[in-house]
Amino acid sequence: MASNTEEIEARRLRVLLIDECHLLWGDLTGYVWGRTDQEIAVGVVNERDKQTYYGAVDYLNGKLLLKAYNAGNSDNTIDYLHYLLDQSPNQRLLLFWDGASYHRSHLVQNFLGEINQGLPQEQWKIHCVRFAPNCPSQNPIEDIWLQAKTWVRRFCALIPTFSHLKWMFEWFMRNTTFDFLSLQMYGVFSEIKY
Secondary structure, rough: OOHHHHHOOOOOOEEEEEEEEEEEHHOOOOOOOOOOOOOOOOOOOOOOEEEEEEEEEEOOOEEEEEEEEEEOOOOHOOOOOOOHOOOOOOEEEEEEEEEOOOOOOHHHHHHHHHHHOOOOOHHEEEEEEEEOOOOHHHHOOOHHHHHHHHHHHHOOOOOOHHHHHHHHHHHHHHOOOOOOOHHHHOHHHOOOOO
């Protein structure tokens, strides 16, 4: 990123850190505290209620671009990449993401090939950099997902349905600007090369 500092600061190159989150109805329950010598009964609701979210946090301003999907897969990844392009007019995208199988699929690779066709690498509309395998600590958006799930757990007594849970989760995500140390870990002194 250091070699692109000027383009990033001029907002010609937008740096986004991407991940998917699977919100489950069971996420609401969180943790239970109690005496170690007594059994605690916890009612289990239908855990099949789930919502997948794709999210990309903007490296410069900490805003999150959130979109709901029925699952994490190649088709939804491509749709989300289109959404990011639409949200970033006149900007090229530098995306950091994990090595999920659908990020590496032939469909996604073909889409990226079509978008960047005929352009030299330094002018690609979308350039993707993969985090190290099995290392969620490299992706600051993991902290965002945790923050949102922790926030909705605080209101568990007030959330009667999964629809309400999704609404509260999305409200938090759309109305919070994220700023924490892990978000700045890829600053101008970053050792990540692409």
